Amino acid sequence: MDREINLIEYLPGVLREVKEFKAFAKAENPEAIKLWEELENVLDDQFVNESTLNGVKRWESILGIKALDTDTLSDRKFRILSRLNEQLPYTYKNLESQLSLLCGENGYKLHLDNSTYELIVKVALTAKKKFAEVGNLLDRVVPCNIVISLILMYNQHSTLSQFTHAHLSQYTHNQLREEVLS
Template sequence: MAKEVDLLSYQSKIIQEIREFKVLSEVESPQHEFVWQAVEDAINDQFANTLTDNGCKRWESIMDIHKLDTDDLDFRRFRILSKLNERLPYSYRMLELQLKTLCGDDGYTMVLKNNEYTLKVRIALASKNKYSDVETTMRKYVPANIIIDVSLMYNRHETVASFTHEQLVKYTHLQLREEELDVYHNN
C-alpha cells in the first residue's frame, strides 16, 4: 500500500506554522506518495510472489503467457512462477516437484506403471482450477512413449460418510462428487 507522506512533519515548528508551507506540503505530498508507491512496486516486481499487475504483464509478455479475463493476480503470479520453475532434467523427481508447485503437497497423487507405460495423475478438487496447467506440464515432462492419464480425485463414499443425511440432502449428486466438502462444514 502507498505510504502516506507528510512533508510538513519534516519541517521545523516555525516553518510548520507558515500558511504557504502548509499549502506547499499539501500540494507536494501526493506526488511524493506516487513516487513512494512506484519505488515499492518496482521492488515488488523483482519477485514472482509479489508481482504487481504491471510486473505480471511484463513477465507474461516475456514468457508468452496469455492472460484470461478470469485470472486474478495470484493465479497470474502462480503461472509465472510455474514457468520460471521449469528446468531440466526431466525426471520423475522433477515431475513430482512441478506437481507440488502446481497443486501443493496433498493436491495430487501420481502412480507410474512401468510395465504398462502409463502415468496416472489425480488432481485434488482443491486444485481443479489448475487442471489445464497440470496437463500442459505432463505433456512437457513425460516422454512420448508413456500414456498420460490425468483426472480429478472425485469425492468417494469414504469422504462423505462423515456427513449426516440432513447435511448431504442439500446438495446435488454432482456437487457431492466434484466439489470440496470442507465448504459444507461451514453451512
C-alpha cells in the same frame, strides 16, 4: 513505502526563500513523489512476489502465459512462479516436487506404469482449480513417448458414507461427486 520528498531542500540556502522557487517546489513535489513510486514499482516488477499488475503482465508475456478472467493477482503470480520453477531434465522426483508445489502435498496421486509408458496423475478435489495448470505442466515437462492420463479424483462412497442422508440431500448429484464436502 511513503516517501517524503521536498524539492526545496535540494536548493542552496539562498534560493530557498525566493517566492518563485517555493512555488515551483510546491507544484513539483507531487510529481517527484509519483515518479519515485513508479521507480519503486519498476524495481518491484523484477521480482514475481513483489510485482504489480504491470509486472505480472510483463512476466506472462515473456513466459507465454495466458491469464484467465477469473484469476486473482496471486493466482497469476503463482502460475508464473511454477513456470519459472520447472527444471529440465525431467525426473519423477522433480515432477513430484512440482506437483506438490502446485496442488499441495495431498492434492494429487502420481503413478508411472513403465510397462505401458503411461503416467497417471489424479488431482484431488481440493486442488480442482489447479487442474488445467497441472495439465499444462505435464504437457511441458513429460517426455513425448509417455502417455499422460490426467484425472480429477471425485468423491467416493467411502468419503460420502461419513455423512447422514439428511446432510447429503442438501446437495445435487454433481455437487456430491465434484465438490469438497464439509
